[in-house]
Amino acid sequence: MRNSLLALAVLIAPSLAAADDPSPFEIGARVGGYGFHREGATDPTQTWSECRMNGLGVFGTRALAGPLFVEAGLDLYASTNGGEPGDLPIDRTSGLVSTAIGARTQVTSWLRGYVQLGAGVELARMSVPYGDERIRDSKAMPEGFFGLGVDLRIARGTYVGSAFRTLVMGNFDYDPARLDMSQGWVAAPSSGEVFDASPDVANQLQFYVRREL
Numbered sequence: 001m002r003n004s005l006l007a008l009a010v011l012i013a014p015s016l017a018a019a020d021d022p023s024p025f026e027i028g029a030r031v032g033g034y035g036f037h038r039e040g041a042t043d044p045t046q047t048w049s050e051c052r053m054n055g056l057g058v059f060g061t062r063a064l065a066g067p068l069f070v071e072a073g074l075d076l077y078a079s080t081n082g083g084e085p086g087d088l089p090i091d092r093t094s095g096l097v098s099t100a101i102g103a104r105t106q107v108t109s110w111l112r113g114y115v116q117l118g119a120g121v122e123l124a125r126m127s128v129p130y131g132d133e134r135i136r137d138s139k140a141m142p143e144g145f146f147g148l149g150v151d152l153r154i155a156r157g158t159y160v161g162s163a164f165r166t167l168v169m170g171n172f173d174y175d176p177a178r179l180d181m182s183q184g185w186v187a188a189p190s191s192g193e194v195f196d197a198s199p200d201v202a203n204q205l206q207f208y209v210r211r212e213l
Helices: 002-020
Strands: 025-036 050-063 068-079 091-106 111-130 133-155 158-172 197-212
Touching: 025 068, 025 158, 050 091, 050 158, 050 197, 068 111, 091 133, 111 158, 133 197
Parallel strands: none
Antiparallel strands: 025 050, 025 197, 050 068, 068 091, 091 111, 111 133, 133 158, 158 197
């Protein structure tokens, strides 16, 4: 009898251990916002307020060897139409498709931190007013980012957290005064002139919930 019980324990022990191991896959949802760096800003609250964008998204992660993991995400963002009077009055809607590789560290049994390095593409639709009409364009622009984040475990396999990212992505440096129709005979600028993208830096803050599968 004792030998039978010992054999049964040997058989079920690996299954119990596997059940306690965290799943290598996670899925989550997040909300956040970002803004581009405002050159020459004197008010600290306005330093990252150019072309403010708010949105939400979904993402999934897979654990690799050791502390490494990979992430894929899809986010939708839209401009808030705020900013300073001299800003380009842009209406911008973006879909961000991204992938990243990161490394986690277990701070405590319920808290962990991580760093990420990622890249992707922004699929954007933009428009600005010109008289009674609008100038419109669509673009696909590359993006890259470096991020830091923390996870707080609130239940078995469930985490809430926040992430801070510094992004490098396309922005538009067009003089909004050129959109003022002061003379009726002046031809409208082309969409290529208004939406001539150049690399710019933005800061992003996100809050999320993630669940092990």
